[in-house]
Amino acid sequence: xxxxLIIEDDPMVAKFNGIYLESIQGFSVAGFAKNVTEGRxxxxxxxxxLILLDVYMxxxxxxxxxxxxxxxxxxxxxxxxxxxxxxxxVQQALRYGAVDYLIxxxxxxxxxxxxxxxxxxxxxxxQHEEISQDEIDNLLHTAxxxxxxxxxxxxxxxxxxxxxxxxxxxxxxxxxxxxxxxAETVGVSSVSTRKYLHYLVEHKLIDSNIVYQGTGxxxxxxxxxxxxxxxxxxxxxx
Numbered sequence: 001x002x003x004x005l006i007i008e009d010d011p012m013v014a015k016f017n018g019i020y021l022e023s024i025q026g027f028s029v030a031g032f033a034k035n036v037t038e039g040r041x042x043x044x045x046x047x048x049x050l051i052l053l054d055v056y057m058x059x060x061x062x063x064x065x066x067x068x069x070x071x072x073x074x075x076x077x078x079x080x081x082x083x084x085x086x087x088x089x090v091q092q093a094l095r096y097g098a099v100d101y102l103i104x105x106x107x108x109x110x111x112x113x114x115x116x117x118x119x120x121x122x123x124x125x126x127q128h129e130e131i132s133q134d135e136i137d138n139l140l141h142t143a144x145x146x147x148x149x150x151x152x153x154x155x156x157x158x159x160x161x162x163x164x165x166x167x168x169x170x171x172x173x174x175x176x177x178x179x180x181x182x183a184e185t186v187g188v189s190s191v192s193t194r195k196y197l198h199y200l201v202e203h204k205l206i207d208s209n210i211v212y213q214g215t216g217x218x219x220x221x222x223x224x225x226x227x228x229x230x231x232x233x234x235x236x237x238x
Contacts, residue, residue: 007065
């Protein structure tokens, strides 16, 4: 579980950022701080993998904290979530290694994409001693791939039904299933379900495998590809 500290001086914003965060699989709120001083104290006592950091707060700013961490040699990952949209703030955040920069108000989809991209980076960096060029390219160019895949549904397929089907496939991650099993579970006809499955196979989000039975027609089973779960999650209607 990725432990996240939220440093935000607006209690309502902090609360909703925490709710948003914990709706994304793999993340947990480690704690809240309403200013840099409280954030510093929390970091001294608790393990944190990521900070969601506001810029404008009483006393030291979020950018001050980010700069201090880097000057101390601390590589703790930080995502800025702030109303600060001036060029200087953005440039300073990026120069000091912010993972992402979200300008308020932002959509949940943008928030989710930032967290899912960080999760991919976090697991890659923590599971491998050496990283290949393909893995780096896969990490850095995820957004470009999503846009090229881009998931404009063909005529006859709806986003609502796509979301229902995709959510169930994510729940079944690691397990194979048939068209009939999926159709019965989500309450969609087998004919319609098969269209969505073909679409997902075509976009290389799920895999299909033909099973030859003793009698009758061959059965096609499907399974979510292990490295595509986060991308499929990011396409859901929220």
